[in-house]
Amino acid sequence: MPVHQQFSLLIRLKNANQYQRYLTGDFFAAPWTGGVLATSAGVTEDRVDVPPGAFDFFRADADEPSLAPLQVARLAPRLLNSVYRHVFDKALAFLYHTGHQKSWVLLDDARSCVWSQFSDSDTPEGMSLRSDRMSWPLLAHVLSAAPSFKAFLASLDGDLYLKGLERLSSEKLYFIYYALNYCETNDDRFLASLLEAGVEPPAWHIVNGALRNFQTFADVFNCSVGSFMNPEQKCAWSF
Template sequence: MPLAMLQSGYFQGGDPLFDYSRLGSTIAHEMLHHFDSHGIGYNQTMYQTSWVSNSTLDSFEERTQCLVDQYFSYYFPEVGLYLNGSQTLDENLADNGGLRQAFKAFRTLVQQGQVDSQSTQYSQDQLFFISYATAWCSQESEAYLENLITNNAHPPARVRVLGTLSNMEEFSEAFRCPIGSDMNPKEKCAVW
């Protein structure tokens, strides 16, 4: 991870709500790459080998197909392109799993009384998700966006927020999103 992530815009130190949503989800994201569609083919000593059973691999592929299909549906009208869900699969796996793990760790701290939110407008869960989303604030030029969609394994920032949050039941509950809405689809994708 880049050391720059320990700067105050991304990491506060001592603020679990802010730190777990941003840095915590990023750390978990990077760790989960060891279990993505490429990482799953390597053992603990980094030798390429099949270390999971065929039934586990079949289940993994079935669950990842949900993400592939979901991310293929994201359209960017400003450049007239759909995202390639196969191309971005490993990043989508890591984003979804990373946020899910960071949220679980955050909720453990909340239950232990170690999180003190000063907001009267938002719940602790809502602030966690808002903090995660604002970490991805960006302004992409059309040329950059087209290049990213066409050539990069990372999806555009807005999809890293919308796709990931729409797969989390906890997000839908925190913001009371109606079932069947864009941010609370009836079918959610979860691999980890």
């Protein structure tokens, strides 16, 4: 089954109890054991384990069937991010064991592009990344943007509407929910230490890194060419 169809199936499961039965049924050999607060999938060569925390069961409209596709804005990026990180690990292992560099060079070029975007003078003051350990996790988020959006489109049966926000298209709602699902609060001192020596990029870099390199986002929101959210040179590849 194509990945985007698997996502579509997952978001149609309406509540945690159904999801638990899904985890322990024919599709998976064992229930999720990665912790109740985990939101990132567990990925191996032959399976992807999805934690209940990857879904937003506590959203006010979570039980509204017509809005179920909005779960993809949270679910798909988390699954794909984990898959890409697994790919990075395997590409590095392949390099070490065989000496063949092609796949690793492609990935490292992509990583360098993303890193340069957020460590140069174009980044708003105080938000430049200084810990290059964040560059690989950030690349995984950037590469996840396009297939995540494709999964969202595949899950739609028609246009989505939120009461009072009817002017917002389904595509705009997806990107808004995508950003909301990475909301976090960092005080200045913690953020400074994170940028200096952190491993995982802050939410600001995750969201802006993924969306400013995704042309569809710029088209949906009519971002001017050359603006921060629609740079002329984007870091975007398919592997």
